Amino acid sequence: MVQLLCSNKVYEKLKRELSKYQIEIKQDSDLVLVEKGYDMPSEKLCVVFEAIDYMDVIRLLVSGVQEDLHLMNTLTGLSENKFAVIEPRDVLYLEAASDGIMAYTKSNRYSIKETLQYYENIWVVKGFMRINKSQLVNLLHVKEIIPWFNSRYVLRMDNNVELEVSKMFSKKLRITLKI
Template sequence: MIEIVCSDALRPRIERELAAAGIPTGTSAETTTDSRWVLVERGHTAPDHAPAIVFDALDYVQVVRMLASGIRGSAQTPRTMIGQRDDAFVVLVARDVLVIEAADDGAIAVTASGTARMRGTLQQIETAWGPLGFVRANRSQLANLSHVREIVPWFNSRYVLRMTGGNDVEVSKMYAKHLRARLGI
């Protein structure tokens, strides 16, 4: 069981991501004797009863991904997801998806052959497909690094990703730091 020590605004998002990864959580009263780890947002006090992982608020998805990969051990990253195109369901292969965009009722995957609706939030898809090269470009888009032709420096420490197929994806200032770290630039 994982105990979470963070701001009230961040707690539901972390709990949702942990639940999607199949990791049980609890309050400090429930987990004091049962918790194996404590997730602590930087700036909050870490309890003494279990090892703590201290993280920045922007990095909580990466922390959940790290925990999930350690708990699952040898579990494989899913390389396909189900999408819906018109009235038919389609199998979306990660390597074929260029960009995933947020939508009101899930997400939209953009491929060379068109678009398809996907279930789940961008955070859930990023957690599942992050190890396959998908990175958060901004609040509403994930980009597949295997389809990036150019990375163009832009204004105010931002970037534009020129994708195969002619799409441009703007990387916001907030996510540019993560992109640079991921690519080593």
């Protein structure tokens, strides 16, 4: 349960995202999400954020709320008409394609149900990072980072697949990995 102090536009976005994780919005909550520029209430725990970074606040809350949930620690994928339970550490990357969301391991690829946004939110604490509009990568399986033209990078994975980091996500990669 959280209280929101923010603009109407950000409020609607936060409300929609919080509802996905069954996090209630209540005015009397001890935890307050405060958009920068709004007054912080005294005697309450406040998380101040920039309006543009509202999804980071969601990730922070979700990682705390769901830290011990089994769902966060596994995913179920379908391959060759068989389901498999896969641990995040075994996933090299996730990709949105025309035939749905795919999870790639060293040995196989699996069709999965949830969205990239869902896994980006709950697996950020496990080292997963968005590298472009259709891919999340497990940084633990990156073998090489190759500087590319126009401030971009190519990531060579453990299975030698090369994934391109778009210019929009390159800065976040540099900051995350301190390169």
